[in-house]
Amino acid sequence: MNFKPLKGIRILDLTSVVVGPVCTWRLGQYGAEIIKVENPEGDLMRGLGGLSPTGQHSGTYLHLNRGKRNICLDLKKMEARDVLNRLIISADVIVANMRPQALKKLGIDSETIRNRHPEKVYCLITGYGTDGPYAGQPTYDSVVQGATGMAGLFLQRDGSPNYVPMLICDHVAGEIAAGAILAAIVERKVNGNGCSIEVPMFETMAAFVLQEHLAQHSFDPPVGPPGDLRLLSPHNKPVKTADGWISFTVNTNTQVNAFLSVTGRDHLLDDGRFNSVAARAKNVAEWFEIRGAALTDKSTTEWLELFQKADIAAQPCHTLETLPHDKHLSAVGLIQHEQHPTEGRTAAIRSSIRVNDSYLQLRESSQPKGWETKQLLKEMGYQDNEVDVLLASGSAVSTSN
Numbered sequence: 264m265n266f267k268p269l270k271g272i273r274i275l276d277l278t279s280v281v282v283g284p285v286c287t288w289r290l291g292q293y294g295a296e297i298i299k300v301e302n303p304e305g306d307l308m309r310g311l312g313g314l315s316p317t318g319q320h321s322g323t324y325l326h327l328n329r330g331k332r333n334i335c336l337d338l339k340k341m342e343a344r345d346v347l348n349r350l351i352i353s354a355d356v357i358v359a360n361m362r363p364q365a366l367k368k369l370g371i372d373s374e375t376i377r378n379r380h381p382e383k384v385y386c387l388i389t390g391y392g393t394d395g396p397y398a399g400q401p402t403y404d405s406v407v408q409g410a411t412g413m414a415g416l417f418l419q420r421d422g423s424p425n426y427v428p429m430l431i432c433d434h435v436a437g438e439i440a441a442g443a444i445l446a447a448i449v450e451r452k453v454n455g456n457g458c459s460i461e462v463p464m465f466e467t468m469a470a471f472v473l474q475e476h477l478a479q480h481s482f483d484p485p486v487g488p489p490g491d492l493r494l495l496s497p498h499n500k501p502v503k504t505a506d507g508w509i510s511f512t513v514n515t516n517t518q519v520n521a522f523l524s525v526t527g528r529d530h531l532l533d534d535g536r537f538n539s540v541a542a543r544a545k546n547v548a549e550w551f552e553i554r555g556a557a558l559t560d561k562s563t564t565e566w567l568e569l570f571q572k573a574d575i576a577a578q579p580c581h582t583l584e585t586l587p588h589d590k591h592l593s594a595v596g597l598i599q600h601e602q603h604p605t606e607g608r609t610a611a612i613r614s615s616i617r618v619n620d621s622y623l624q625l626r627e628s629s630q631p632k633g634w635e636t637k638q639l640l641k642e643m644g645y646q647d648n649e650v651d652v653l654l655a656s657g658s659a660v661s662t663s664n
Contacts, residue, residue: 266618267294275354279306283360284327285437291330299331330626335633335660342658360388373459392463404430411468498555501580511577521573636661
């Protein structure tokens with residue numbers, strides 16, 4: 264699919280690990296040119312995300328850094344700073360997720376850059392923003408999950424706090440940042456002005472939690488305890504079947520009646536505790552105990568057939584081993600395979616976005632560290648002898664032939 268609304272936009276990617284790479288990967292999906300600047304030690308996610316044939320590309324790194332041109336610079340050296348300044352001049356958007364004090368020390372913070380180049384769009388993705396008591400503190404996804412009350416939701420539901428076992432805060436904040444950058448690009452096309460964007464992970468995810476779980480405390484005085492009691496029910500989880508687990512949800516009266524009939528509980532159809540949305544909200548604990556009861560008299564496949572005939576939203580509860588082989592994902596080709604320049608045959612996850620009946624084009628494989636260092640230096644006007652000097656001094660690093 265040749266849908267590239269950001270074609271011609273150059274984005275300088277000063278990010279690492281997950282939240283920043285998610286943001287720039289998404290913008291690359293829309294056709295932007297992404298220049299990823301990596302230090303000689305390499306993005307931590309190259310190894311942190313798991314094993315790989317060469318140790319250069321974990322699976323996570325592989326998937327989040329597609330379509331990015333890689334240049335390796337040692338920004339501790341002044342010669343490398345000169346290279347970076349040329350990249351900044353050539354870029355439309357700068358995205359960073361280093362701590363604010365580190366960016367300021369290097370002279371690549373929003374204020375410094377936009378004082379020189381007011382037309383640039385600068386996006387800083389931070390843990391806690393720059394104006395609160397937590398500003399500048401280090402953080403990771405799990406810390407944000409704890410600080411925002413996400414882990415505490417498990418405490419209320421299951422009796423002990425827990426983390427969602429994926430980097431959900433990084434992914435959400437990265438996508439939010441990409442959306443903010445898109446809005447800024449539109450604004451710049453209208454009036455020619457750049458802007459400074461700040462996306463703090465803590466506030467962003469705290470807002471997500473509170474939008475759902477401030478609930479009865481949204482009112483003054485509160486009309487009940489905080490929290491969506493449906494989601495916090497200990498029975499709000501996949502249900503055991505004869506041979507596995509099944510996930511389903513019933514919300515409307517029609518869905519609830521169909522569910523009760525299919526599962527052989529017709530005697531509850533006229534029960535005043537459950538015969539309306541309001542009644543089920545008032546008796547949420549009892550309702551979810553009924554809804555979450557095991558369905559071990561039939562297999563998952565049998566229950567899926569019955570639920571789907573009754574127009575109940577239901578699917579198997581997949582594992583990491585079974586998800587890649589889901590019949591729907593296989594039919595639509597979400598996972599493809601390609602030959603990576605260093606890792607051999609690898610999985611490639613195509614875009615989930617469809618435009619004009621076609622999925623967005625799969626971008627190029629993620630690159631080894633410094634893969635396009637020489638090429639980008641030459642494009643910036645460095646002569647061959649100057650490139651050699653930069654490489655010899657360690658200011659720039661190249662891994663291509």
